[in-house]
Amino acid sequence: MTTASKDRLRLWLRLLGLTRHVDGHLRDKLRLEFKTTLPRFDVMAALSRHPEGLKMSQLSGVLRVSNGNVTGIADRLAEEGLVERVPVPGDRRAMILRLTAAGNAEFAEQASAHEGWINDMLHGISAADARQMAAQLIAVAQAAENKEELDDPSHA
């Protein structure tokens, strides 16, 4: 292919390498320090942003994972008393998932540690550089999404 194509491929491999590295470190930390996993953390983080809870389908939408996936994670979190399923008045098909008091307390500790781990790992980047790179990544992501709309107008 073109050299531009190779440059973009190399960028992707760097992006993937760094993300996997940080991601793996976060998983290790969550396992060792909190006996939990990143998917569980992600579910609790989403619920934490919505104290009134989220319907299962909203949750899988926010997290961009399948419905069935959330079912299993919610089951295990509920077993431990960290989340609870609440019926939705007026719609017996739906269930709202929300953090329990215990879940809220547990997540507060995890979230604080999580921010600290990332701050440690990315400490080599100044705040200004972090903001600049984040802005650049937004532009990249938008370019990627625009491309997909051209390919598949159903998402437009």
Add this chain to the structure above:
Amino acid sequence: MTTASKDRLRLWLRLLGLTRHVDGHLRDKLRLEFKTTLPRFDVMAALSRHPEGLKMSQLSGVLRVSNGNVTGIADRLAEEGLVERVPVPGDRRAMILRLTAAGNAEFAEQASAHEGWINDMLHGISAADARQMAAQLIAVAQAAENKEELDDPSHA
């Protein structure tokens, strides 16, 4: 925490968001166009860079995944005749995994498509910007790794 810490956290979330987006798209494409998966592609890509083959342990080292993980993927690729296990002369514990002729041919097609998909998705970035960002990411990754050595000198 500090605002710098929040800036780094936001950068991480952007990085993760873009990576997951591209990653998901690649998985979809591999499934729909080649009836395969990213882990299988990764194994074949590693073997493609080593035509003489790799020992199972070398392969899991290169891919940074567990030994048992590679066993299962190799089993399925071998069933389809894309890779083969070759005994290592002088060490009956070890096995070398390498692409078959069919595996080589199949991977050549997949790799070419793969580069094209990434080029399409990242088309919004100029070649120069791609090189610049890749360099920046290398610096970030190195900073992250140096930090870990300070924490855990066993990796030094």
Add this chain to the structure above:
DNA sequence: AATAAATACTTTAAGATTAAAATATCTATA
């Protein structure tokens, strides 16, 4: 040579993930 320790790989158990099928319920239409 015998045995202890290390190495290479596979197996197992548990969770994560998806697509597709199955259930249950709701909504709209005939």
Add this chain to the structure above:
DNA sequence: TATAGATATTTTAATCTTAAAGTATTTATT
């Protein structure tokens, strides 16, 4: 009011993933 279609969730089957345990073989020590 039937009933057909849509929606919300769970279940199922397959793959991926890891840590830990298990098997086989090699290497080092006594």
